[in-house]
Amino acid sequence: MTSDMIWAPLFQRLKTTTGADDRDLEALAALPFTLRTFRENQAVLRDGEQPSECCLIADGFCFRSKTIVDGRRQILSIHIPGDLPNLQNLHFPTVDHDLIALSDCTLAFIAHKALNDLISQRSGVGDMFWRDTLVDAAVSREWIVNVGQRSTHNRLAHLIVELRERLRLIGRVIDNTFEIPLTQEQFGEAMGVTSVHTNRILRELRIDGVLELQRGTVRILNEHKLQELAQFDGRYLQMSPSS
Amino acid sequence: MTSDMIWAPLFQRLKTTTGADDRDLEALAALPFTLRTFRENQAVLRDGEQPSECCLIADGFCFRSKTIVDGRRQILSIHIPGDLPNLQNLHFPTVDHDLIALSDCTLAFIAHKALNDLISQRSGVGDMFWRDTLVDAAVSREWIVNVGQRSTHNRLAHLIVELRERLRLIGRVIDNTFEIPLTQEQFGEAMGVTSVHTNRILRELRIDGVLELQRGTVRILNEHKLQELAQFDGRYLQMSPSS
DNA sequence: CGTTGGGTTGATCGGTATCAAATAGCGTGG
DNA sequence: CCACGCTATTTGATACCGATCAACCCAACG
8 A cells, every 4th residue: 555545535535625735735645654454343442542643544444433331332423534533632632432443444643743743834734634623523413413303214315425425525436336334233323223223224225226235335226316315415524625 | 791701701611621821812812803692593693604703602502503304403512601603614614504592692703814813823722723623523422422322311311411511611500500591392402302202301300300490490409310311421521621 | 064243024112203282481562 | 460472381192113122044254
């Protein structure tokens, strides 16, 4: 894996969502990092840890989650290549949730010190990161709406469309088909329903010809029906510079 | 309302959660602002607007919300004096949700230009604001857990405790009693349940001697039972410097 | 092969929405 | 001061969504 491949998805995203300055990106790409690989289901960060580095997803997928006392688990966000899932630890030492590898994945770890030095030299880098955390927050708010108000069919459709839009930005959607290695149980944990119920919703969507999900591959069969269910307004993803 | 009263709750929060530098706070307090008052239920910002100012809640309460196509509304966050509910517009021009006055309230509007100038002069101010948005994001994640996984009793208890902790920080809790002018319907919209169901949960909590809610006044009757229900872990609020 | 983890289906139960109606509290104007 | 109207709260009856429990299927893999 070349350094180029590691930075490309992040740069793609930063350029599209925030109109990044090329010099800032060059400076970023010059930062030293350490690659580490994780296996499916392995914890990258655990609730309570105090990491001294931020990580960039170079390849594979991760998710944030919180587990409550009775053992129920909520997935808080899904992270794809190019995401920086723990930028918040630049400011707050302790992570307040788990970060877990959804698939085997490769993460680039960048020392807080190196990042902070760069940010103090180039304020544009800090601004980009701040914007990144703002989009992250906007996604979380949309997820509150998803689990709080939408019917489970709409909920699943919305989640699928969000993932597709984000994956499309990094070139991971081909023929309305994309890989997202979530099990039905994990889809359920992201939506606040059980895996059994997720299974039934998926069956209905399949029967209605909306979409198919097979071993982590989502295939959209009827874009119109999907949109109707998802009622997706992607502005919160900030996918055009200065939107 | 003196300038002191307007800034005090924000400074209280910034000092407690992020260990703010006094010079940064002085510089902040020197910023020009315009006071505007809003009536209960009046929109401060509407989805799609492009404000040129950020607002600070000087007095009263607001909430963020999103309304989906079928008319259902989700409350995304509740804002109390000292909160900066639209800092995100410093970076992204368009608001992607509504900001509505929960009670009659007074807001101080500070021009983006003035804020950006100050941030570029004093990077510590930018850092404080970034941290503020990070806490905001952490609260949103906790709300995802709340609506996604907790039983409605636990959900209400958790929401109550979160509000109490935040209000306590700005000196608004006396004898385990505090004002938060949410109707039962609005509690429901924050939790993803109907007002009828909220009413029934409240009745049970009242009968069990946990808490009382009357016209916007919450009185905690049994702290132990409340804690047991809420299972509240307040780390996400970052209420001690360098936690 | 046997084992295992995910997926699928069925039966039943409980929690919440929904619909409806009565009650209580509050602000306004007569 | 009272009458009125509006809104919030409260309660009841019923329907339905989704959880739970249980079983079985299936493909991947050691």
